[in-house]
């Protein structure tokens with residue numbers, strides 16, 4: 272039987288970086304489910320759709336193909352209709368679009384099997400918002416990772432600045448707060464800890480400390 276570790280939490284809590292490093296350490300496959308929602312957000316954006324065009328976004332789903340794959344350097348990438356869009360889905364615009372499309376039940380249903388199939392055939396660390404509650408309710412380990420909004424906004428800001436993007440800290444902070452609210456208050460699969468999740472707060476911690484803390488929890492439970 273394959274082993275699944277679910278890591279849920281709000282944007283910028285460090286889920287993806289920590290999950291990627293922990294997966295490498297344990298020899299598991301890392302699945303970034305946010306990248307899937309972002310890719311659908313990008314597909315909608317490219318069709319000039321907005322958050323209000325729910326019907327058109329739903330109609331678009333059978334026309335697109337979203338896949339997770341590896342590139343020639345063995346890095347995890349996400350493909351939209353065969354194109355590597357990994358670098359294009361990390362902008363603030365696409366973050367907001369991803370949050371909007373993720374509130375549409377048909378979008379969540381569209382991605383559900385894809386996520387479950389990956390966990391069926393591999394040992395995975397999967398990160399997202401509803402992995403422990405909806406996608407993999409039987410995951411052997413569930414972690415809910417959080418940090419203060421200011422701390423998360425600062426991390427996202429540093430990341431985007433390092434990539435050469437022209438962004439303001441205040442804008443990132445208000446995006447974080449807006450997205451937290453939208454992700455936790457939507458009707459379907461809202462962001463919340465599973466009843467049996469272990470909550471971990473990474474505020475003020477450096478990456479190494481957080482990774483070691485999580486690896487400690489995982490090794491204890493495995």
Ligand code: DC
Nearest residue numbers: 282304305308369370373399400401
């Ligand atoms: O983790 P992220 O910031 O890349 O996710 C982008 C958006 O996708 C986020 O606003 C919420 C949504 N999302 C979701 O609803 N469920 C998931 N399992 C992962 C992401």
